[in-house]
Amino acid sequence: MIARVYVGLKPGVLDPQGRTIANSLNDLGFNEVVDAKQGKVIELRFAESDAGRDAVEARVKEMCEKLLANTVIESYRIELDEE
């Protein structure tokens, strides 16, 4: 099983890197871009186990709350994939 964790800034938190990316795209002529947000993807691979999807997801949620995201400024989304 693989879990993909998408971490990004919460709405309302100014994203200076996203802003710079949007400006740069505008400079390159992509004028249709009005905003960009930058985040990160963390891919986790798990050892074989009998744990069901719900159990895995609960564990990954705990990882997000404890370390992978700073919930003061970031939100996260979890995707699970069979390998």
Place this chain on the structure above:
Amino acid sequence: MQTAVIVFPASNCDRDAATALEKLTGKAPRMVWHNDPIIPDDVRFVVVPGGFSYGDYLRSGAIAANSPVIQDLKRKAEAGLPVLGICNGFQILTEARMLPGALMRNTNQKFVCRISRLRLANAKTRFTKRYDAKNEIDIPVAHHDGNFFADDDTLRRIEGNGQVVFRYVDNPNGSRNDIAGIVNEAGNVLGMMPHPERAVDKLHGGTDGIPLFKSILESL
């Protein structure tokens, strides 16, 4: 007076902090390694220094905030031990939830390294009572992620409680309300992006950091 400096892999202001503490207390601080589960009981003041702990991987301060020594620091700070987090140390204290808010990438995307002029937003804390509230002070900054963010409710709360301690006169990083340093509600944990340990000797170019160390050391 026994003090301590926490040392992480890739801390780089730990020795500056140690030099400042030794100069002001006459005694070398204990250098406590991040994997040590306990800060020695004779320690009465702790500095979490600047640097790039764990290479700033994931987020500045995020990995360090989960190290064994920080778990003990949290317990001891809740019991009243005074703590000063400088630069990366401030980032670590917010990541450890010992201070509110978060430090984000500077809005201009640049690493800023210069003398910053600060206003005393609260000169009555244990860390600032040696300062004259009317005077501005010059303390160096050197950071890429110093842009203080807290949501509106948190900002209102910390402003209302007098938890904002220092503000930039000329905001170098986009921090909300020009915030350069804050204390926790109990007043024993201060986090700040500027480096007071780099302003304790005339050869540093200024000594405006000295009253901060004197204030907290005299309060013990």
